[in-house]
Amino acid sequence: MKNNLLKYLRTEILPTEFCAGCGCGTVLNIFCHVVDEMKINPDDIIMVTGIGCSSWIPSPYFSADTLHTTHGRAIAFATGVKVMKPEKHVIVIAGDGDLAGIGGNHLIHAARRNIDLTVFLVNNYIYGMTGGQVSPTTPSSVPTTTTPYGNTESPFKIAELVAAAGANYAARWTTYHIFHLKKAMKDAIQKKGFSFVEICSQCPTSYGKRIGMREGIDQLKDFRDNSIDIRKVSEYDENVLENKFIVGKIAERTRPEFTESLRKINMKFDEERA
Amino acid sequence: MKNNLLKYLRTEILPTEFCAGCGCGTVLNIFCHVVDEMKINPDDIIMVTGIGCSSWIPSPYFSADTLHTTHGRAIAFATGVKVMKPEKHVIVIAGDGDLAGIGGNHLIHAARRNIDLTVFLVNNYIYGMTGGQVSPTTPSSVPTTTTPYGNTESPFKIAELVAAAGANYAARWTTYHIFHLKKAMKDAIQKKGFSFVEICSQCPTSYGKRIGMREGIDQLKDFRDNSIDIRKVSEYDENVLENKFIVGKIAERTRPEFTESLRKINMKFDEERA
Amino acid sequence: MNIRFTGFGGQGIILSGVIYGWAAILDNKNAIQTQSYGSSARGGACKCDVIIQDSYIYELVPSGNDILVAFSQPAFEKYKKSLIKNGLLFYDSDLVNIDKFDAESYSISATDIAFKEFGQKLFANIIMLGFLNAKTSIINPEAIEESIRHYVPSKFADTNIKAFKLGMKLN
Amino acid sequence: MNIRFTGFGGQGIILSGVIYGWAAILDNKNAIQTQSYGSSARGGACKCDVIIQDSYIYELVPSGNDILVAFSQPAFEKYKKSLIKNGLLFYDSDLVNIDKFDAESYSISATDIAFKEFGQKLFANIIMLGFLNAKTSIINPEAIEESIRHYVPSKFADTNIKAFKLGMKLN
Amino acid sequence: MTRENYLNKLKNQTRFIQGDEAAAYGALYAGCNFFAGYPITPASEVAELMAKELPKTGGYYIQMEDEIASMGALIGAAWSGGKSMTATSGPGFSLMQENIGYACMTETPCVIVNVQRSGPSTGQATMGAQGDMLQARWGTHGDHEMIALSPSSVQESFDLMIEAFNLSEKFRNPVIFLLDGEVGHIREKVVFPDVSELNIYPRNISKVKTDVFGGARIPPMIEFGMGHRIHVTGSTHKSNGMRDVVSLEAHDTLIRRLNDKIESCRNEIARYKEHFTDDMEYLVVSYGASARPSMGAVLKLREKGFRIGFLRLITIWPFASTIVKELGKKANKIFVPEMNLGQISREIERFVSCDVLPVSKIGGVPHTINEIAEYIEKIIVLK
Amino acid sequence: MTRENYLNKLKNQTRFIQGDEAAAYGALYAGCNFFAGYPITPASEVAELMAKELPKTGGYYIQMEDEIASMGALIGAAWSGGKSMTATSGPGFSLMQENIGYACMTETPCVIVNVQRSGPSTGQATMGAQGDMLQARWGTHGDHEMIALSPSSVQESFDLMIEAFNLSEKFRNPVIFLLDGEVGHIREKVVFPDVSELNIYPRNISKVKTDVFGGARIPPMIEFGMGHRIHVTGSTHKSNGMRDVVSLEAHDTLIRRLNDKIESCRNEIARYKEHFTDDMEYLVVSYGASARPSMGAVLKLREKGFRIGFLRLITIWPFASTIVKELGKKANKIFVPEMNLGQISREIERFVSCDVLPVSKIGGVPHTINEIAEYIEKIIVLK
Amino acid sequence: MGKTRKKIDIYIDKELCKGCDICIELCGENVFMKSEHINSRGYYIPIPVALDKCTGCMICELICPELAVIIEKSELVKETV
Amino acid sequence: MGKTRKKIDIYIDKELCKGCDICIELCGENVFMKSEHINSRGYYIPIPVALDKCTGCMICELICPELAVIIEKSELVKETV
Numbered sequence A, B: 001m002k003n004n005l006l007k008y009l010r011t012e013i014l015p016t017e018f019c020a021g022c023g024c025g026t027v028l029n030i031f032c033h034v035v036d037e038m039k040i041n042p043d044d045i046i047m048v049t050g051i052g053c054s055s056w057i058p059s060p061y062f063s064a065d066t067l068h069t070t071h072g073r074a075i076a077f078a079t080g081v082k083v084m085k086p087e088k089h090v091i092v093i094a095g096d097g098d099l100a101g102i103g104g105n106h107l108i109h110a111a112r113r114n115i116d117l118t119v120f121l122v123n124n125y126i127y128g129m130t131g132g133q134v135s136p137t138t139p140s141s142v143p144t145t146t147t148p149y150g151n152t153e154s155p156f157k158i159a160e161l162v163a164a165a166g167a168n169y170a171a172r173w174t175t176y177h178i179f180h181l182k183k184a185m186k187d188a189i190q191k192k193g194f195s196f197v198e199i200c201s202q203c204p205t206s207y208g209k210r211i212g213m214r215e216g217i218d219q220l221k222d223f224r225d226n227s228i229d230i231r232k233v234s235e236y237d238e239n240v241l242e243n244k245f246i247v248g249k250i251a252e253r254t255r256p257e258f259t260e261s262l263r264k265i266n267m268k269f270d271e272e273r274a
Numbered sequence C, D: 001m002n003i004r005f006t007g008f009g010g011q012g013i014i015l016s017g018v019i020y021g022w023a024a025i026l027d028n029k030n031a032i033q034t035q036s037y038g039s040s041a042r043g044g045a046c047k048c049d050v051i052i053q054d055s056y057i058y059e060l061v062p063s064g065n066d067i068l069v070a071f072s073q074p075a076f077e078k079y080k081k082s083l084i085k086n087g088l089l090f091y092d093s094d095l096v097n098i099d100k101f102d103a104e105s106y107s108i109s110a111t112d113i114a115f116k117e118f119g120q121k122l123f124a125n126i127i128m129l130g131f132l133n134a135k136t137s138i139i140n141p142e143a144i145e146e147s148i149r150h151y152v153p154s155k156f157a158d159t160n161i162k163a164f165k166l167g168m169k170l171n
Numbered sequence E, F: 001m002t003r004e005n006y007l008n009k010l011k012n013q014t015r016f017i018q019g020d021e022a023a024a025y026g027a028l029y030a031g032c033n034f035f036a037g038y039p040i041t042p043a044s045e046v047a048e049l050m051a052k053e054l055p056k057t058g059g060y061y062i063q064m065e066d067e068i069a070s071m072g073a074l075i076g077a078a079w080s081g082g083k084s085m086t087a088t089s090g091p092g093f094s095l096m097q098e099n100i101g102y103a104c105m106t107e108t109p110c111v112i113v114n115v116q117r118s119g120p121s122t123g124q125a126t127m128g129a130q131g132d133m134l135q136a137r138w139g140t141h142g143d144h145e146m147i148a149l150s151p152s153s154v155q156e157s158f159d160l161m162i163e164a165f166n167l168s169e170k171f172r173n174p175v176i177f178l179l180d181g182e183v184g185h186i187r188e189k190v191v192f193p194d195v196s197e198l199n200i201y202p203r204n205i206s207k208v209k210t211d212v213f214g215g216a217r218i219p220p221m222i223e224f225g226m227g228h229r230i231h232v233t234g235s236t237h238k239s240n241g242m243r244d245v246v247s248l249e250a251h252d253t254l255i256r257r258l259n260d261k262i263e264s265c266r267n268e269i270a271r272y273k274e275h276f277t278d279d280m281e282y283l284v285v286s287y288g289a290s291a292r293p294s295m296g297a298v299l300k301l302r303e304k305g306f307r308i309g310f311l312r313l314i315t316i317w318p319f320a321s322t323i324v325k326e327l328g329k330k331a332n333k334i335f336v337p338e339m340n341l342g343q344i345s346r347e348i349e350r351f352v353s354c355d356v357l358p359v360s361k362i363g364g365v366p367h368t369i370n371e372i373a374e375y376i377e378k379i380i381v382l383k
Numbered sequence G, H: 001m002g003k004t005r006k007k008i009d010i011y012i013d014k015e016l017c018k019g020c021d022i023c024i025e026l027c028g029e030n031v032f033m034k035s036e037h038i039n040s041r042g043y044y045i046p047i048p049v050a051l052d053k054c055t056g057c058m059i060c061e062l063i064c065p066e067l068a069v070i071i072e073k074s075e076l077v078k079e080t081v
């Protein structure tokens, strides 16, 4: 008996090359459920991604048109795609290093522009693919291969930042919160304008071991035990919150969408000529 | 009789090349007052900047060590400067296009890293130097040379974004609010960690004329008549606020500073060896 | 024939050159127009060069100007040396003082006339164009009129033509 | 002498090769070590090559392996063809089934022994190193011991040496 | 339909426009329907014209946050049915290099205009140059071929842009349009043609699912959204697009094919104009803005009786090595006026054994006819 | 004092380390006290070692948000007293190009390690290559010279890194350290020297206020914070650093000096090793990883009686044209084994008139001795 | 009014599973146990040992990183309340 | 207690001024007027015409984009209240 969802995958290359227990696989799994439950035809999806383990979720595994771009630039490429194919779901799945590190500018500008992309940022708190260097979401003090004496920097609250940049939708969930995450991913896809879900995800190989969590399940339990619903944040002290996963919807708005505004200009000339 | 503050300038190249009535000159003027009133020796200042009219404020006009870098990269260069010269005031003055457009990623990462830089972003709502193309702070619908049918995008609230990225200090003032601005610039310089002041500034040549304000004074009056104190924002409707200049201090915190954290690591080894 | 129009940015210097260049083409000549960019375009010494020839233009840099048109003192000072021997200088006597400059020179008080006749200094350049062309007969005036109509917004076209004709009469 | 260590990522394959290479240098030979990177380093067929020669090493790619050490079935399948004619195969009989592979082969049940003797599968590789070197006498065992002490954290050094010696005895 | 209407209105019109603008109009004629860019002197005029005119033809103009993003959007648009273009100058061109390599690797048709200004670095932003000729060839990492064209007049800027799009479609390769700031900024006369009389190379799209990255020297494309679920990656891939980042064969096959598809058509792509080469003893080779005073100088020297020929390169890359080799055999010396310190003259050296003498001028002012003629005459006479 | 203690501990030690690591140790010996980088295979090991060791020597390691920022921080640090370095690979190297040009233009000493991997684009990240040899020379826009070195062994990676810093200080130019992924990732023996026995070129700092950008072919530097209020810009500048973005003279003077300071010392900078060139009929030229099987092949062919010589390039740029020209006169054919499609062989063609035959291999696996030897033998014998 | 009870089957795709134990650890009903079965890639795969306790909550199916767990529900009895 | 009144002088640097009129427009006391004087770069510079009304608020000095306005205050009389 085969999983019915495998029809969404490029099965010839399964099993995945992800490490055992890696959260990337869970994201892939839930994304398949989302597409299935929303009855989206994968032919109507264009996946765009960058470079990193998380980028392998869409590329090569998810079977749709796939644009695997350069490191950090997925959103820029996706912008070109969406402008030319506004009727398609243009979905970006990539890592914290890719989207918030080198690609941070494209992320905030796309949010500002409010272009109708759906971005799932798989935050494993590390540069996984290159072997565990500090990322812009690595918590302070954590030792990584490039912060052997502990991270001297503070992490982004990336979903909040994207909200501040102007996105129509921003949320954060973890790979433990599968049902909420599924719902959030659906909401994000449905939402017109720029929508963003930060998915906190385990990376046992390159990150977990650095914080004493050698197996994927250890980080999942951490997500379970240390998450706080964003609506309850005010009940906590700020320094308690520092090390918690604040989950939930961070922003939802209805600012005008970019490609529609572009089309309106063209329509003006269409009319002139008609 | 000569202005005493001219001692802070490279006078051999005065008058400036700014257009008549340009706000860049006012920023330069106030910055000189700030340095003078704070009794900072210009030898203890290192100015870093990018490319644009606003970048000419420090380079060539202000007489201190000056690093005039590539477009958008001032903060990245300044990071290297500050790490090696932590005892100096490292101050970046540049434009909206430079710092928030092409350079947006360095801006938010420096804010996250909370490195002790002082950044004055001269927001003239346009790419001034290249002749008036839309910038990431140009308001919606405004026609520019590259948005002949009106800007289809929405602007950043850049000071708020920088605050969301983690800066220790963020404020917004205009070239009309000279006394507040002077105070904010002083606060920013004094503040340890990343500090940021967005300075809304007039550009009659490349922007003002696009919004029917042909002279510098027209925009100054606009700043005067349409500013709202951030502490009173809650009294207004959101769509009223859209076209207002929200001025005041947006954030102030005391997160640990980056170069100090770096030095602490080195000190550990100094001790080991001592 | 190398002609250089100079003055402050915003005085319509570039437009003059473009109009003149296009007029040359309408008159079946070859023409190239270049202009200054960057902060010098905003400053006091903006320039616009037009090269007009009957044959194909291989030389992209005017090695010297046959005609210099000056609409500001700084521009005149900066570019006067570019005038060739036997070159002609045209200038607005309201704005430029040529002192003892040694060249065949023609001046009109274009700004003043423009203001008085049309209520706008901006027409000074077109007046000068008429004057210049009448003096030199480089281009068929009809071609210039056509060029003016092509470049100025239609609601200002007639006034500009008037200004041009006025300039021609000052000859 | 080209030796290839192979197995799953995380089994200490790379460490074996590095220890062996450094031991060769301590033994006054020349050595080069290379390894696999990227997702194959995480997957089932990670490899680590060591070239040992008395003279300077000009050849950077082992054109064939004199010795293949296999610690996983997928690794064995992937790399068995790299063994030269008359090459030697070493493998962990707990993890690898060589079926009818045609080569001079030596196996020990290294993982099992490691677990039983030291409570940790991880020592399997060092046991194998002892076994391999005893069978082949490529390097002076003292150099290997020194190399082990150099590379493993000091608190594990003694156990590793024990494992190494145990491996030698299995000869 | 709007695009046809638009072009019909332009038909046979004459304009007095800048090289930058002519390039933009050429793109509209070629079918460009997507422009992504970032302002920079002296290329902003291309963007500004596109911003104004593209919407009238049903195309899209977007200004991105930087040149890297522009190049990315270009490629995304190209795979989504766009004929896409960007325009920049040195600093932006340097920033685009990584994604230009991606376009080579993924065989994405697109056109990159580089209106060259005085470099390196910010240099002299408003002064024209020809300093990026070799960067156009070697700016991105790894072995790759490149197509680059360089017009010498405003009319040619228009005409050649159509060729640029055609080559980019035909060879599925980015094409670099090497305007120099000089040709980009001068105004000259341009006559717009009748679009129906032009050859516009249509994108080669396969309707049925097929290999998009192999199987032929230049495989057909499949657009996103056709239901074939194609996979596009800048990593080494097999002919079906699937990544293969370990096998030597996959890399060798892909990269050699990518290089070969251009290299093998070198003579087809390489365009140039020869003048007076029949009887020549000496040869002048030039391109772009400097070709004009060069030709002027050749005419002048011939009047004086010197047997001197002229070769104007229109295609810069792939290099017109066949003709250069051939003429190199006839020439005693080759003079190469360039607005750089001798970049194309280096390439010429590879193919000839006679002396190659750069006639370099930098600092933003084109050579004058006399400068070139005098330099050449002095050397010829002294010989 | 910590740095001396640190280096004293290393003195005379032998290690079995990777070429990447050896480069990092070499930098520490050379006095590197600032590293800014961004992770990338196969260069991350340089960063990782620097992150661990730099703080012990009183230096600073920072990881930036991308390679552009890394290169920027490098330059900022250099003007603030830092001896600074970064390490990257193809994609990152492409991104750095704009700021590398800035470093050239501002004469900023710094070292950029490019551990080359299979390109173009992301290519095969874990496979070594020599595909960026010409990009190192021409990757940034505008006329500029470049210094680039390429070691063939782990020990040489260490030794040459010290040279890299020295050249960068002496010539006030960025130096590209062209490791190939192969040499970067192999482990070999390295012996650490006594730092007091090395020549470490000190930064030429003027204590008194002076022109930092002219007045001498290589002017002294002034550091930020010395009270001289210097002005550093990537735009064209006069010798005192002040911008002059309109005059041809300013640009011509600056750019020609920048090029001249390297070009005129070509022979001083160009390092290479000759073997068996006295009696040679044929010549092999190679560098980096491929120089090793090349030398193996030469030895093998000589054993067979072929009169074949070998030239190993250590300095890649400025190109060792003098020796190549000289040997080119003696050789019937020149063979150039490279892990690319023939990049350095193109440069050689400029200086010789005999046949230059690339022996190209791409896809991440170095040539074997036999591959090279057989290829050469076949051609020689067939001749 | 009727209430439907479901029959639940659990399948593990042995070749996809990487033995990460996440399903085992996160099933609130302890339905799974690690088995002795090693798949071809060397992983010990889980088996459902307490199928009857399964509530069909779908956690295991959704969270498995390899899409290796399938919860198959079929309607069984329509009970009358 | 004493209150100090200040004497105020206003200087305009004629060569720096670009005639933007900002000082004229923003002085709350209408101290400035546009003059007939054109400087060497062609700008009409302002002149203080109502010096006595000047409060010394410093707005003009701080806001002038060319640092062309100098407000010079000198202590004059110490009045007794």
Ligand SMILES: Cc1ncc(C[n+]2csc(CCOP(=O)(O)OP(=O)(O)O)c2C)c(N)n1
Pocket (backbone or CB within 6 Å): A051, A052, A053, A054, A055, A070, A071, A094, A095, A096, A097, A098, A099, A122, A124, A126, A127, A128, A129, A130, A135, F038, F039, F040, F041, F067, F091, F092, F095, F122
């Ligand atoms: C320009 C460039 N710089 C660096 C790299 C190397 N690189 C590949 S993946 C990666 C990090 C990926 O981290 P992240 O996006 O968090 O993904 P993860 O592997 O953690 O899922 C880096 C730095 C690259 N490919 N391109």
Ligand SMILES: Cc1ncc(C[n+]2csc(CCOP(=O)(O)OP(=O)(O)O)c2C)c(N)n1
Pocket (backbone or CB within 6 Å): B051, B052, B053, B054, B055, B070, B071, B094, B095, B096, B097, B098, B099, B122, B124, B126, B127, B128, B129, B130, B135, E038, E039, E040, E041, E067, E091, E092, E095, E122
């Ligand atoms: C990489 C690069 N891209 C583009 C440019 C061209 N450029 C110079 S200044 C500028 C805009 C400056 O705008 P802003 O920072 O807002 O400064 P302003 O002139 O408005 O004060 C641009 C796009 C450049 N120099 N480098």
Ligand code: SF4
Pocket (backbone or CB within 6 Å): A017, A018, A019, A021, A022, A023, A024, A053, A054, A124, A128, A129, A202, A203, A204, A205, A206, A207, D042
């Ligand atoms: S390194 Fe981390 S993110 Fe990458 S596959 Fe392994 S566990 Fe997943």
Ligand code: SF4
Pocket (backbone or CB within 6 Å): B017, B018, B019, B021, B022, B023, B024, B053, B054, B124, B128, B129, B202, B203, B204, B205, B206, B207, C042
């Ligand atoms: S263009 Fe605008 S910003 Fe630039 S100098 Fe003129 S007024 Fe100031």
Ligand code: SF4
Pocket (backbone or CB within 6 Å): G012, G016, G017, G018, G019, G020, G021, G022, G023, G024, G045, G046, G063, G064, G065, G066, G067, G068, G069
């Ligand atoms: S969660 Fe999936 S991969 Fe992990 S043990 Fe269970 S079935 Fe296997």
Ligand code: SF4
Pocket (backbone or CB within 6 Å): G010, G026, G027, G028, G029, G030, G031, G032, G053, G054, G055, G056, G057, G058, G059, G060, G061, G071
């Ligand atoms: S469906 Fe729920 S109860 Fe049933 S096995 Fe899975 S996790 Fe356990």
Ligand code: SF4
Pocket (backbone or CB within 6 Å): H012, H016, H017, H018, H019, H020, H021, H022, H023, H024, H045, H046, H063, H064, H065, H066, H067, H068, H069
């Ligand atoms: S504000 Fe300054 S520049 Fe403007 S008019 Fe007054 S004095 Fe002159």
Ligand code: SF4
Pocket (backbone or CB within 6 Å): H010, H026, H027, H028, H029, H030, H031, H032, H053, H054, H055, H056, H057, H058, H059, H060, H061, H071
């Ligand atoms: S100091 Fe104040 S009151 Fe006096 S002139 Fe200036 S603005 Fe007017």
Ligand SMILES: [Mg+2]
Pocket (backbone or CB within 6 Å): A052, A054, A095, A096, A097, A122, A123, A124, A125, A126, A127, A128, A135
């Ligand atoms: Mg990550």
Ligand SMILES: [Mg+2]
Pocket (backbone or CB within 6 Å): B052, B054, B095, B096, B097, B122, B123, B124, B125, B126, B127, B128, B135
């Ligand atoms: Mg601006």
